[in-house]
Amino acid sequence: MNLLRHRIGLAVACAISAFGMLAARSAEISASERRSGFEDMSRETQAMQSDDSANPGMLWVLEGEALWNAKPGADSHACADCHGDARVRMKGVAARYPVFDEANARPIDLEQRIQQCRRDRQQARPLAWESAELLALTAYVAHQSRGMPVEAPPDRRMQPARERGRELFTRREGQLNLSCGACHDDNWGKRLAGNVVPQGHPNGYPLYRLEWQSLGSLQRRLRNCMVGVRAEPYAYGSPELVALEAYLMLRAGGLKLESPAVRP
Amino acid sequence: MARALINVPAKAKRGDIVEVKALIAHPMETGYRHDIKGESIPRDIIKSFVCSYNGEDVFRAELFPAVAANPFIAFNVIASENGVLTFSWTDDHDQIEVRTAPITVE
Amino acid sequence: MQDASGRSGPNRRELIVSGAGRASLFVTRPACATDETMRAAIRDFVGEAQVRSGRIKLDLPPLVENGNAVPLAITVESPMTAEYHVKAIAVFNQKNPQPNVAIFHLGPRSGRAAVSTRIRLADSQTVTAIAQMSDGSFWSDSVDVVVTLAACVEGL
Numbered sequence: 398m399n400l401l402r403h404r405i406g407l408a409v410a411c412a413i414s415a416f417g418m419l420a421a422r423s424a425e426i427s428a429s430e431r432r433s434g435f436e437d438m439s440r441e442t443q444a445m446q447s448d449d450s451a452n453p454g455m456l457w458v459l460e461g462e463a464l465w466n467a468k469p470g471a472d473s474h475a476c477a478d479c480h481g482d483a484r485v486r487m488k489g490v491a492a493r494y495p496v497f498d499e500a501n502a503r504p505i506d507l508e509q510r511i512q513q514c515r516r517d518r519q520q521a522r523p524l525a526w527e528s529a530e531l532l533a534l535t536a537y538v539a540h541q542s543r544g545m546p547v548e549a550p551p552d553r554r555m556q557p558a559r560e561r562g563r564e565l566f567t568r569r570e571g572q573l574n575l576s577c578g579a580c581h582d583d584n585w586g587k588r589l590a591g592n593v594v595p596q597g598h599p600n601g602y603p604l605y606r607l608e609w610q611s612l613g614s615l616q617r618r619l620r621n622c623m624v625g626v627r628a629e630p631y632a633y634g635s636p637e638l639v640a641l642e643a644y645l646m647l648r649a650g651g652l653k654l655e656s657p658a659v660r661p
Numbered sequence: 662m663a664r665a666l667i668n669v670p671a672k673a674k675r676g677d678i679v680e681v682k683a684l685i686a687h688p689m690e691t692g693y694r695h696d697i698k699g700e701s702i703p704r705d706i707i708k709s710f711v712c713s714y715n716g717e718d719v720f721r722a723e724l725f726p727a728v729a730a731n732p733f734i735a736f737n738v739i740a741s742e743n744g745v746l747t748f749s750w751t752d753d754h755d756q757i758e759v760r761t762a763p764i765t766v767e
Numbered sequence: 768m769q770d771a772s773g774r775s776g777p778n779r780r781e782l783i784v785s786g787a788g789r790a791s792l793f794v795t796r797p798a799c800a801t802d803e804t805m806r807a808a809i810r811d812f813v814g815e816a817q818v819r820s821g822r823i824k825l826d827l828p829p830l831v832e833n834g835n836a837v838p839l840a841i842t843v844e845s846p847m848t849a850e851y852h853v854k855a856i857a858v859f860n861q862k863n864p865q866p867n868v869a870i871f872h873l874g875p876r877s878g879r880a881a882v883s884t885r886i887r888l889a890d891s892q893t894v895t896a897i898a899q900m901s902d903g904s905f906w907s908d909s910v911d912v913v914v915t916l917a918a919c920v921e922g923l
Contacts, residue, residue, distance in 0.1 A: 441828050441838040445885075450668035450682040453731040459664045460686075590915050592832060607833035610688065610730040661832035678878030691887075693864050714876065721872035722882075727863050729836040729885035736871070739878040 425648060426582065426596055433652050434595035434660055437586075442607070446659035454536060454605040454657025457529075457612045461537025464530060469521035476534075479518065483541050491539035492547055492654050495643050497554040504558040506639050508535050508614060526633035532612050536603045539656035547600050547654060549647045558636075562644025565637060571628030592661055598649040599642060601658025612657060615642055662758070663687055667748060669762040673740035681712065681720075682735045685750055685758065691726035707732055709751045715744035740766045805859050808866035809897065812857045813905045818897060822906040823856070825896040834888045834914040843880035843898045843906070847873075853880040855899040862892035888914045 435443060449455050465476045465483055480486045491507060498505035498513075505513065508526070511534050515521040524531040549555070566577045580589070581597035588594065602615040609617075616638045620630035631637040668682040685707065692704025704726065712720040720736045738746070743766050750758045809818070826840040843853045852875050858868035871882045880898070888894070895909040 439828060439830075439832050442832055445836075445838065448682075450666055450684060451733050451735075453684065453686070453733070455666055456664040456684065456686040456731060459666065592915070607836045610835050691864070717876070719874065719876040722884075723870040723872075725865060725867040725869060727860060727865065727868040727887050729887050733883075733885050735883045736873075737877050737879040737881055739876055741876065 426585070428651055431598070431649065431652055432596060433598060433600055433655065435601070435655060435658065437593040437595045438659075438661065442659055442661060446655065452605065452657065452659055454603070454612050454659060457533045457536040457603070457605075458540045458657060460529070460533035461535070461540075464534050465537055469515065469519050473519045473521055476514070476519075483537060487538045487541040489542055489545060491542040491656060492545040493550050493646075495555075495558070495639055495646070496550060497552050503636070504555060504639050504643055506642055507538060508616075509634060509639070511535060511538070527614060527617055532603055532614065535614065536612060536657050539603060539654070542654045543656055545654050547598075547646055547649045547652050549643070549650060555643055558640045558643040559647050560644075561637075562640040562642070562647075565641050566644055566648075571623065571626035573626040575626045577622065597645070598652055599645045600649050600652045601655040601660065603656065604658040604660050607659070607661050615645075663750075665748075665750075665758065665760050667746075667760055667762045669746055669764055670740075671763070672765045672767065675740060675742075675766050677740045678737050679740050679764075680735060680737055681746065682733070683710065683712070683748055683760075684731065684733045686731055687750075687752070689724075689726065689728055689730045689732060693726070705753055707750045707752050710734055711749050711751075712736070712738070713747045713749075714738060715742065716747075740764060742766055802861060805861050805866040805895070808859055809857075809895070812855075812870070812897060812899070816903065816905050818905040818907050820907060822900075823896055823898040823908045825858075825894065825908040825910050827894055827910045827912050829911070829913060831888065831912055831914045834890070834916070836885045837888050837912065837914075838883065839886050839894070840883040841871075841881065841896050841898075845880045845898075845900070847875055847877055847880055849875045850901070852877070852901050853898050854901050856880070856882060857897050857899070858886070859895045859897070860886075860888065860892060861894070862890045863888065868894070888912055890914055 435446065445451050462483075468475045477483070494510070495504045495506040497503070498510075508531060511531065512523055516523060549559070569576045569579070577597065580594050585594050585596040599615050602618075603612050605612050606618070616633050619638055619641055623630040663686045665683070665685040670679050673679050687707050688705070689707065690702055690705040692702070694702045696702055706726055706728070707724055709724065710722040710732070711718055719738050722734055724732060744764060746762045746764055748760045748762070822845070823841065823843045827837060831837050839858070841856055841858070843856065845851065845853045847853065853873050855870055855872050857870045859866050860868055868886050869884060873880055891913045893909050893911050895907055897905055897907040899905055
């Protein structure tokens with residue numbers, strides 16, 4: 398109970414300081430100031446991410462590799478049967494997603510693309526959002542772009558989603574009446590409790606979050622943040638979360654992909 | 662089968678001390694948590710880890726719930742001869758995961 | 768716990784329960800290890816022998832980013848020969864529900880008395896590591912660690 402009061406107190410202090418800010422940086426983060434959440438972590442957590450033998454996210458990548466090569470059903474074919482070697486064919490994919498899906502005339506993120514492939518081309522059962530298998534496949538595909546710079550494709554059809562995402566990012570929400578930007582545009586680099594406020598880039602997803610003790614998706618993280626400001630979180634797979642991701646990838650342009658990253 | 666990652670240098674000079682790293686996927690459920698309905702989540706951890714070198718135990722660890730999920734252990738061993746390092750993790754139900762890694766010693 | 772079916776959001780009861788964040792996962796935890804239980808656990812390991820400071824070094828970050836996975840490294844000065852080596856290294860904590868963390872068993876084939884792992888710390892507390900030498904002597908080192916909780920309440 399003390400913990401709950403402590404947390405409410407912390408959240409109220411956070412809200413008060415958000416209102417009291419005078420010289421707030423309201424603009425987007427310029428390319429030269431952009432930094433990955435990796436820079437804000439302790440040396441030990443950075444080491445955990447950088448060592449593939451110590452990074453727990455690599456366990457999901459390993460699982461994803463097995464799933465990539467396995468047939469989901471007796472009559473179906475494996476991802477590898479169409480796409481071949483992921484190390485070659487999936488290079489660059491995660492660095493540019495979400496993209497515009499012509500079949501459904503709307504933006505699609507990596508998890509949705511995997512679901513779509515399974516349903517339409519593999520005759521496989523859908524995977525639950527945040528399930529171990531979906532996370533593993535996403536981690537394996539995303540990992541093939543590790544080290545590449547985030548580059549949202551110059552596709553005009555993605556513009557409405559990116560604009561919607563920007564609007565969602567800068568709009569105040571929840572009982573605490575905070576926008577994503579209030580912390581991640583205006584106060585990155587400062588401390589909230591024991592942690593440094595990161596700029597909030599999606600360049601490490603899916604990632605192993607120490608708080609979750611598991612690998613998780615960007616959507617899980619965004620939903621967590623919304624609960625954090627006491628807003629009703631958008632559903633997994635909702636267009637709002639895809640729009641947010643589209644905007645976040647634009648905002649993170651140039652940062653290197655780190656999937657699977659480790660974060661506190 | 663739980664996923665595991667082992668890091669052993671493939672080759673070493675005789676007498677070299679090599680660092681071995683072992684990481685295995687496991688939630689290490691402490692037994693102290695409760696789910697959203699208030700029910701206790703039973704303990705389920707990996708309680709021991711053994712590394713043997715050509716059949717002889719060279720490192721052992723007894724683990725308790727305070728070890729983090731997806732347990733990671735790094736330790737050292739003298740590269741004494743060609744052979745195989747065998748790693749086994751035993752959980753609370755006495756289920757054992759085994760992995761092996763070869764080592765070439767010159 | 769987590770709902771993987773894609774429900775749009777927590778219902779009111781879940782939000783209230785999860786409002787305590789990680790505290791809801793510990794709400795009815797048993798009495799934590801105290802200095803007394805930690806001392807008892809240490810006695811189980813060392814028996815009546817005297818424990819001296821030195822030879823062993825326990826490395827833990829003084830301020831931890833997340834208590835779920837705290838990197839821990841231990842090194843012990845020892846030639847690790849058949850005649851004189853580290854037999855075991857035991858790690859104890861002060862405030863988790865249980866005083867034991869891990870016990871590592873080494874020997875002359877280890878070459879070097881150095882181990883590392885990641886541990887869980889429920890609160891700011893003292894962590895102690897004790898090395899048992901082949902000659903029956905015991906050596907210890909302790910570190911005080913500050914553990915802060917995640918700033919934003921999660922529950923999903």
